[in-house]
Amino acid sequence: MNDQAADERFMRRALELAKEAARWGEVPVGAVVVENGRIVGEGFNRRETWRDGTAHAEMLAIEEANRRLGGWRLTNCVLYVTLEPCPMCAGAIVLSRLQRLVYGATDAKGGAVASKVRLLEPGLWNHTPQITSGILADDCAKLLTDFFRKRRPKRREGEVS
Numbered sequence: 001m002n003d004q005a006a007d008e009r010f011m012r013r014a015l016e017l018a019k020e021a022a023r024w025g026e027v028p029v030g031a032v033v034v035e036n037g038r039i040v041g042e043g044f045n046r047r048e049t050w051r052d053g054t055a056h057a058e059m060l061a062i063e064e065a066n067r068r069l070g071g072w073r074l075t076n077c078v079l080y081v082t083l084e085p086c087p088m089c090a091g092a093i094v095l096s097r098l099q100r101l102v103y104g105a106t107d108a109k110g111g112a113v114a115s116k117v118r119l120l121e122p123g124l125w126n127h128t129p130q131i132t133s134g135i136l137a138d139d140c141a142k143l144l145t146d147f148f149r150k151r152r153p154k155r156r157e158g159e160v161s
Contacts, residue, residue: 006037007080010080011080011082011104011136012136013032013039013042013080014032014081015082015140017042017057018030018044018045019143021045021046022143024044024046024049025048027047027144027147028143029044029045029056029082030044031044031058031061031080033078034079034080035069035076035078036076040068040077041060041062041066042061043058043059043060043063044060054088056089058079058093059092062074062079065077066096074097075098076099077099078098078100078101079093079098079101079129080102080103081101081103081104082104082136082143083103083104084112084113084114085101085111085112085113087117087119089112090113090119090120091119093120094126094129100130101129101130101131101132102132102133102135103132103135104133104136104137104140105137105140106137114133
């Protein structure tokens with residue numbers, strides 16, 4: 001399986017997890033950590049359910065991978081996530097020494113890789129993961145758009161927000 005096919009395969013699993021988050025009433029973001037073609041950690045947003053601002057999909061997937069692999073260094077692992085990571089998750093990516101980050105949709109309001117700030121720029125930290133963006137981006141973005149469209153009431157013409 002080539003890199004593109006593997007990236008799409010694992011991003012599809014992250015999308016399944018994001019859909020599970022939506023079923024729980026959570027913002028639909030899913031993440032998986034992969035080592036040597038095998039999923040070693042999974043997570044989806046649980047901030048509302050757990051009442052925990054740090055319960056992001058990436059954080060939960062990284063924590064599960066740490067437990068399964070028996071250590072905090074994920075140097076041979078790839079993180080797949082449906083949405084561009086926030087500053088907290090970007091920090092966790094650096095601190096976990098993830099080899100590579102693959103994400104789907106960009107996050108203009110809170111993305112810390114390319115959109116709002118660039119916390120994973122080469123040379124900023126002692127570790128910089130390889131980054132691939134835009135994998136199944138339309139599917140990832142549509143899931144988020146549909147989720148928020150259902151949660152927000154329609155505005156009437158002329159109504160100011």
